[in-house]
Amino acid sequence: MNGAATKKLALSHLWVAFAAFIVACFMGEYQVLERSGFIPALDSAPVYFASVSTHGVLMAFVLTIFFIMGFGYTIATASLKQPVWNMPLAWGGFWLALVGVVLAAVPLLTGKASVLYTFYPPIVAHAAFYIGATLLVVGSWVWCAIMLVMFSQWKTANPGQTVPLAMFATAANAMLWLWTSAGVALEVLFQLIPLSLGWIDTVDPGLARTLFAWTLHPIVYFWLIPAYTAFYVFVPKQAGGYLFSDEMARIAFIVLAVFALPIGFHHLYMDPEQASGWKLLHGIGTFVVALPTLVTGFTVIASLEIAGRLRGGKGLFGWILTLPWTNTMVLSVILALLMLIFGGFGGIVNASYAMNAMIHNTAWVPGHFHLIFGGTTIIMYFAIAYYLWPLLIGKALFSNTMAVTQLWLWFIGMAILTTPWHVLGLLGQPRRISSVVYNNLLTLAWKPYEFMMIFGGLILLGSACLFIYNLVKTQLNPTPEAVAGEIEFAEPIHAVTALPEYLNGLKLWNKVIAVLMAVSFGYPILQFFFMKTFGSSAWGY
């Protein structure tokens, strides 16, 4: 990494991310408590939905965007061995995004933006909420531009050379995010902000949902790619081995970035405004995007096996025992993969076109994305933080034992939280309810599962507090053990000799995405302008 300036930039981003995270964790635990109805004094729909909206925005937009920006600056400078291009611009992006967060937080926390993080017009929030969210996204576009400029500058300066895998993945993610955020940007700029300011009288919720679906799937890959990057470029080295295949890693990132985009209609399977043929097309694409995850699972486990055998592991499964289970990066990847297996299974149910009817908008869905995002993705964010903190501030981690305990608690808490959540969905409980008031015997079956969720949430909250405590103590440690290391990237077991240009650049893939997006979203968006539609006026909530 190049100097104190980059470290300060990265740390600032990461602290905003984790501050948002810890606030949102407290809200999450309040929400399971409120919803269960065990404490009547807590019962309040306005507070609950203000909290749910804030929890969603903080976790899905603030934590992720700031973490990914901070991680990206670190990866770019360390892997390319060049300073951040245009440091003032990078800080400009940071402040723009932060001002956006503050602007959105005021209406959120005062109950003026209880529209959930998915917006869903014709319910309308205070305009400051949409404008704040827009500034946050525009701030992230600054980061995208810096990543892509650094990527191409390095390629120009090193013709014919292979771009380091970590930077390839980061640049692919920047490209993915520019494409991803365009859908919601169109919705917010042309529908929600004008409607909330009274410039227009009506919007078409069908068009709004179609544009939001454009963003809603690839955004999860935007969140996930840093986790996969750590799988490939940190884990094999930390485990004491080598990366099984550098080329397959690149192919996985490309397929992720390309096929994450044209498949958003699996969020609209149950919607009346899109026809079944388009839904089926997006549904097939949804299964295709499972491929890079299956490849990643193989490559990471193969890399771990190489490490386990190098450490003396014998037999079919003996290598698992010889892995360094107390290394936070290695432990995290094992737990992340376990959660990915179960979460991926649930995801296949969601993706399965007509089967989706059984679980659509039930408690199953938040159960699923808490397991995949809160589980697999966030546990890797923890691992990356534990790895980077000593390198960024030059002090040894306050307590490795505490970190290992924290990771295990997160895994256990997530299992206890999300298993009953899935079951509740199968038992018919809708998502996004603030209390259960249905006068029906069915609801009696829900009670024990809601109790389990409170317990799981408590473990997660404790784990989150331990995480923040460890980072703060590391930074404030007055008598630290000094650390003066560099980021160590994993070496592939077969050195990459010659790489075809399409595995070393993004230009071709950008064009492929443009074609696929035109095919899968072109007509479905244009249809709203061809058929007779009826807009909806704005509603409060």
Added chain:
Amino acid sequence: MQTELAKAINLLRDLCAQFNAIHIDPLEKKWITISLMVIGLLVGIITLDAFFHGVNPPSKVETIDSASLHLSKEFAEENLGVQVDGKGVVTIRMVAGRYSFFPKHIDVPAETPLTFRWVSMDVLHGVHIPMTNMSTMIVPGYVAQVSTTFPKPGEYPLLCNEYCGLGHNHMWSNISVIAKEDWKAPVKSPASGEQK
């Protein structure tokens, strides 16, 4: 035109040649083959069911003015609920609005093909009947049509499953599924409303 095509084919050939040249471990090739086969199997089942058994989610793209449902022929108050036409086809017209489904209670026959037509009179709603596959989003401006058959008689709740306002959790009603032989068609004239 032909040269363009030839160029594209050459580019594709070039890409394939480059792809074949990169190093992929034989074991990984096997794994990718297995993965592709599993994906192909799942996609194949879904596609065949969609094309040959008509297993599709509710996707009838039909617009309606949600602001003037009460003036529309089809969703005027007297037309809501269960109706049977001359051929015995059962259609159920329902309006969703904060915070209930109208009519509040309906009786439908078991083991009979039913067509639900849902509209919203205000904001976004969703509805599902637990333990059945009757599920759809109700988007203002659109008619959501679902066809299904309930195999088992019983009392089922109808639950709103999309956040529609602070009273969202109060949005529910009931539906009685009655054994086919006990069910009597409501004595109402069939809807004269337009159904495109």
